[in-house]
Amino acid sequence: MSIRVKVASTPVELNHVYQLRYQVYVEEYAYMQANPQRIIMDMFDGMPDSYNIIAYDGETPVGTIRVVIDGALQLPADQMYDFNQYRSQLILQNHEQNLPPPLLANSGMFAIDANWRNRRDLFRALFKLSCDIGEARGVTDIITTANIETLAIxxxxxxxxxxAQVRHEHISVSMVPMHCTMQQITQWAFGGPRAHTxxxxxxxxxxxxxxxxxxxxxFNASEENAEEAYLISSGAISIAMDRADQQQHFDLATLTAGELFGESCLFDEQGRTVNAAAIVNTDLLVLKKQDFWQKVNKDPSYMKTILKVMEQKLRDVGRRALIYAHASQQERLEFFLEQLSKTAKPMLKKPHQRVVRMGGHAFSVISGVERDESQAFLEQQALTGSIGLTDKSIIFYSEAR
Known part of the structure; x- marks a missing residue:
């Protein structure tokens, strides 16, 4: 199962955004009045600094959120509460610290299909993409008005x-004005500080x-018109090759957070030559070929960035190949535990500890070592105090090397 989360950019995608809002706000909760068009939209949807995010399960829209960057009309949240005093405080605070003026944004119009509300990864992914947009635009602070019923979230x-809460008569709901910094919401969305590479x-x-x-x-080796490269945000991916003529299956590599794959399609028109599949629940960032070349044409130095990345990847592939071919079982386990340590993220409440959301089974698959042996290795590492171990995570107590 896969869910694609993106900025709505076509009339069809935008219409799905407006229809999903209607489904939740009118048909389910009756916050707003019904209308013949069966859509919910407002003046901010037409603003150039407005980003409507839509999530699809296949062709079905299942979630949406809107990000609006502060502008001439201010923000949707300003329609429900007077944030001017707080805006002035932020401006004065930044001035006293010799910082640039703050740039505010508002996240709102949040709606998820009832059948998908148990998917925490979907909820968080909508906010991850919101954070990506905010960081790209230089947003410093978030303001919003939260429904009193969802205040705890x-x-x-x-x-x-x-x-204090304010009654919003138009939607018959009590709302609470809220604020956080861009850094705070990003740390929540990504489970800790983001590593910029x-x-x-x-x-x-x-x-x-x-x-x-x-x-x-x-993707698989039969895909002829590949158009996307992928960066692993969290999780793990298996890269393999099937030889039908020899009836053989080759496991070529296992990739974890921070690694790139499928990038050859950016430079040629040939089809895929390998298969890629998720080993555990995995989040991927997607880079489309069209977007890549638009960036290259706009800024040629962008090409240098990916060439440097690919050069480092070739070196890593060579090292990984040696480990697979010649390392002992103990050396292989130590190597892959070290690789995971490099991708571990600081824990929000214990930033001196870093965590990878991956259990013993996934580690067994990544290292290519039988489950009993890999589990025994992890438990031994836990006894020495270098890691902590749960059914679904590995916690690192020492700094990444």
């Missing part, structure tokens, strides 16, 4: 109330995520 995300720079402003369940194919 917003507090867990790091937002704080700026005042050449690869994340390469995928900045790609504005598209693919959420895939364990076992889901990403």
């Amino acid at each position: 917003y507090k867990r995300m790091g937002l704080k109330a700026l005042g 050449k690869l994340t720079e390469l995928f900045s402003e790609s504005f598209e995520y693919l959420l895939v369940s364990a076992g889901t194919p990403i």
